[in-house]
Amino acid sequence: SQQGEEDPQALSIQEGENATMNCSYKTSINNLQWYRQNSGRGLVHLILIRSNEREKHSGRLRVTLDTSKKSSSLLITASRAADTASYFCATSNYGQNFVFGPGTRLSVLP
Amino acid sequence: EAQVTQNPRYLITVTGKKLTVTCSQNMNHEYMSWYRQDPGLGLRQIYYSMNVEVTDKGDVPEGYKVSRKEKRNFPLILESPSPNQTSLYFCATRLGGRAFFGQGTRLTVV
Numbered sequence: 001s002q003q004g005e006e007d008p009q010a011l012s013i014q015e016g017e018n019a020t021m022n023c024s025y026k027t028s029i030n031n032l033q034w035y036r037q038n039s040g041r042g043l044v045h046l047i048l049i050r051s052n053e054r055e056k057h058s059g060r061l062r063v064t065l066d067t068s069k070k071s072s073s074l075l076i077t078a079s080r081a082a083d084t085a086s087y088f089c090a091t092s093n094y095g096q097n098f099v100f101g102p103g104t105r106l107s108v109l110p
Numbered sequence: 111e112a113q114v115t116q117n118p119r120y121l122i123t124v125t126g127k128k129l130t131v132t133c134s135q136n137m138n139h140e141y142m143s144w145y146r147q148d149p150g151l152g153l154r155q156i157y158y159s160m161n162v163e164v165t166d167k168g169d170v171p172e173g174y175k176v177s178r179k180e181k182r183n184f185p186l187i188l189e190s191p192s193p194n195q196t197s198l199y200f201c202a203t204r205l206g207g208r209a210f211f212g213q214g215t216r217l218t219v220v
Binding site: 090097 | 114143150151152153155198200202208210212213214
């Protein structure tokens with residue numbers, strides 16, 4: 001059963017702008033992760049936020065988590081053409097499998 | 111370097127011809143999993159393994175088999191491939207809240 005749902009499905013922005021992607025999920029989680037996928041390649045882990053955390057930063061990435069709304073957002077600041085990729089959220093609960101959403105396809109135009 | 115290695119990267123085969131996609135990891139992770147990725151559907155789990163000789167069905171196991179005879183290897187077997195199994199396949203390991211993906215195998219069944 002699909003848990004995470006990213007929004008929007010696709011996003012086009014200019015280089016230098018900020019990109020925000022959202023993820024909603026349905027059941028309890030103990031953590032939420034964001035992954036990046038360059039075209040046709042494996043997913044690469046970006047950041048993990050635990051259910052007791054509200055915000056986390058890593059370089060130009062900022063992730064928020066609102067467990068009351070069962071949602072998370074990924075903000076990429078000062079985007080670059082190299083940020084063009086698909087971004088996926090994944091949720092997991094204790095001992096259970098990761099569930100991935102369909103992803104947001106981000107295009108950063110030079 | 112920590113790696114999940116899949117082979118082959120690309121494969122075109124005919125309906126009904128048995129094939130195996132190999133997956134090997136050098137991180138000594140207990141958990142391994144196979145996903146397929148199709149446009150608009152995100153990643154769907156096929157099978158997973160919590161440890162040697164322990165395998166379980168994921169969300170879309172029909173038409174697939176797996177085995178886990180040793181910790182490092184987790185091959186995906188298609189006994190009689192059909193065109194609806196044309197997809198991009200990923201092997202992944204997991205440690206804690208993070209997944210590590212192979213580079214993917216693009217399979218076409220004609």
